[in-house]
Amino acid sequence: MKNRIEPALAGLLGIKTRARLKPISHLEMKNEKWISTGNDPSFLVTGRYFPGWNKIKWESESKSVIPLKMYWDQGNGFSESESLTFSSIPKGFVKREVTVYIPPGTQNLRIDPGEDEAEFMFTNVQLKKTTRIKMVLGFAWKIIHQKGLTNQVTLQLLKKGFQTLRTSGLKATWSKFKAYTGHHAIGSTGSYESWIANQALTSIDIKRIKDEIERMAYKPLISIIVPVYNVEEKWLRLCIDSVLNQLYPNWELCIADDASDKPHIKKVLNEYAQKDSRIKVVFRDKNGHISESSNSALDVATGEYIGLLDHDDELTINALYENAKLLNQHPEADIVYSDEDKISEEGVRHSPYFKPDWSPDLLLSQMYTCHFSIYRKSLIDQVGGFRKGYEGSQDYDLVLRVSELTEKIYHIPKILYHWRTIAESTAFQGSSKSYTHISGMKALEDALSRRKVNGWVEGVEGIPNLYRVNYKLEKEPFVSIVIPNKNLADVLDKCLDSIFNKTTYSNYEVLVVDNGSDTLDTFEVYKKWVEAQPNRFRYCEYDIPFNYSKINNFGVKQTRGELILLLNNDVEVITPNWLTEMASQALRPEIGAVGACLYYPDNTIQHAGVVLGIGGVAGHSHKHFRASENGYFSRLKMISNYTAVTAACLMIKKEIYQEVGGLEENLQVAFNDVDFCLKVYKEGYRNIWLPQVQLYHYESKSRGYEDTPEKQRRFKSEMDFMREKWAYILDNDPYYNPNLSRVKEDFSII
Structure with missing residues (x-):
C-alpha cells in the first residue's frame, strides 16, 4: 500500500476511498449477490487505504447474521493472531458504518464474511480516514443524543473535554472520553460490534436449536401482546416478522389496534392475520391508549404465558426458544426476563443492557427487567391486567404488582430484544418530566402503599425514569x-x-x-x-x-x-x-x-x-x-x-x-x-x-x-481460601452478568 498523502492529513481531510473487494476463496457472484460456497470465504481489499482509524461504510442484505472478520498482513502473511471480528452483516437490507483500526505497516487487508454457506449482498464498500478528535466529537454527539443528556451535563462534558485537550493533549482526551462513556472503539476487544458477531447464530446452531425444540417435553403456548397505534409501516412489519421468524413455533401473536387513523395499519394487520392463523387482531373502535389497548390484546390471548412486545421493536430469532428452554428447566417460573439492546433506524444495534438476576431493590430504583419479559397469564389475570392511568410505565406497574405474588422470577442473560430508537419511542426520550417518569413514580408510590411500607419516592435529579425509595424511621435504633x-x-x-x-x-x-x-x-x-x-x-x-x-x-x-x-x-x-x-x-x-x-x-x-x-x-x-x-x-x-x-x-x-x-x-x-x-x-x-x-x-x-x-x-492463601469455599458464586455473581468483564471493574463487555 503506497500513498502520497500522509495519513494524518488524510484523516483531517476525511478522504474517502472506494474499496474493491476481490474474492479469493469460496465466493462466487450470482444474480448480483455473493454466494459463499465453503467454510472459509474471503475477500482481498484492493485500492487505496490509510493506516490508523478508519470509518468503513457499506450496504448489505442477508437472510441471516454473518460476522465480518478483518485480517491485516504486515509482511508475514495473514494469520489468526492478526485478525479481529469487527462487525457483521445483519438480517435484511441495511446501510452500516463502523470504525476500525488498521495497524501501521499493513500491506494487505482481507475481509472474511462468516464461516457458513450463505447468500448475501455486500456492496458500495468505502473506507474513510478519520482522526481521534473527529471520533471524540462524533461519539460525544452520539452519547448526548442516545442518553438524552441535559444541556448542563452536555456543557460540563464539553468543557472538561476541552480543558483536558488543552492541558494534556489529544491522547489523554481520547482516553478520558473512553473511560467516561465506557466506549470501546468498534473493532477493538470488548466492542459491542465484536460481541454481536461472536454471538451470531450459525446454521449449525439453528439446526441444533430446532432439534432441541422437537425433543422438548414441555412446549407452553406463549401469547405475544402487541398494542399498535399509528406506527410506521416498516417498523410494524419488522416487528411482526420478528415473531414469524421465531425458531420456537408454539406462539400466538395478539395485536390490538388502538383506533389508528393511518390507513396502512388495518391493511398490514389484515394481511398478516390472513398469512398465519397464529396471528389474532383486534380493532378497537375508540382510542384508549396503551393500557386499554394491551388489555384488549390480553382478552384474546389463550397462552399459558404472556410476552410483551412494542409495535416498533423486534425479538431475536431465538427469543421464545430461550424462554421455552428455561421453562423446561424451571416449569414453576412465573416471571422470566432477559437482556436487551437498542437498534437504530438504520438497523445498528447499540447500548446493550446486561442485567443482574432478580434484584428487588434495583427494581424499586429503575424498571430494569423491561424487555423481553414473559409472565404467567394466571397472575396477570389475578392482578387485573394493565391499569389505566399508568401509560408509559404500565409495564413497570405490572411487574411491581405481579412480583408481589411470587418469588419464582428468573433471568436469561442473553440479548433477546431490540428496542428501537426513533423519535416516537420511549427508548429515545430523555426528559425527566416526561409522562413515563411521572407514571413510574405513581406506580412505585402505589407499591409502597400496597406493601404497607412507611416511606416515600423521589426522582433522581437529572436522570429520567430513575427513582429513590426512602424508608421512614419510626424511632432511632441504637x-x-x-x-x-x-x-x-x-x-x-x-x-x-x-x-x-x-x-x-x-x-x-x-x-x-x-x-x-x-x-x-x-x-x-x-x-x-x-x-x-x-x-x-x-x-x-x-x-x-x-x-x-x-x-x-x-x-x-x-x-x-x-x-x-x-x-x-x-x-x-x-x-x-x-x-x-x-x-x-x-x-x-x-x-x-x-x-x-x-x-x-x-x-x-x-x-x-x-x-x-x-x-x-x-x-x-x-x-x-x-x-x-x-x-x-x-x-x-x-x-x-x-x-x-x-x-x-x-x-x-x-x-x-x-x-x-x-x-x-x-x-x-x-x-x-x-x-x-x-x-x-x-x-x-x-x-x-x-x-x-x-x-x-x-x-x-x-x-x-x-x-x-x-x-x-x-x-x-486468603484468595485460595475464598476460591475453595465460594468458587461457584464467585464465578456466577447473581447481581452481575456473565457477559460483563471479570478483569475490569467498569462493567465493560467481555
Missing part, C-alpha cells in the same frame, strides 16, 4: 460504630471529628478497638474524645497480631447497639444523615449488609458495591469513575443490590452479625467482608448499596499495600 485502630492519631482524629461534628443522627456510640498503639498522641486523641463525647465515645484495648476479623469480632462483643456499623479509621463522613439513611435500610427485615459510596480524596469512586469474580475473588464496582458520572445504566446513582459491600463502612443488625458467626478469623486482612456478606446472602438476606451515603476513604493508610513477600503469601 447504632454501635466499631473502629479498629493502631496509632495514626491524625487519621483517626479526622475520622472521629467528621462523625461527631457532621452526623445528624443522635442515638449512637463509637467504640475504638485499639490494636496495640504505642504512640502518645494516639492516646491523647482517645482522651480528647472521651472528654468531648463522654456518652458516645469509648475505647478498649485488644493487643494481638493484626487480624481485622478478630479485632472487629472482639469489638462487636463489647457493643450495646441494635445495629452494628463496621468502619475503618481512615474514612471521613461527607453525608450528615448517613446513619439515618443506613439505619432505615438495615431495619428492613429482608436486608442484611448495607454499604455506602466511598470516594478517594480526588472524588473518584473507591467503592460502589462489590462484584464477585474480578481478579479471581472480587473487585469494586466502577472503581475510579468520577463522582459526577452515572455509571453503567445509572448504577452509581441508584440504590441497588450487590452480593457484597465493603466493611470499610458496613451496617447490619447485630443479631444477623451473630447469626452468621461474625467475620471469618482465618481471613486476617483480605476478603473477610466479602466472605461475611456471602454468609449473610446465603442465609436469605439481601445486601444493598446506597449511593446517597457518601464518605471519603483514604484507603490503605492503616495497613499499606501488599508489597512484601510475607504479605503476598498471606494474600494468596
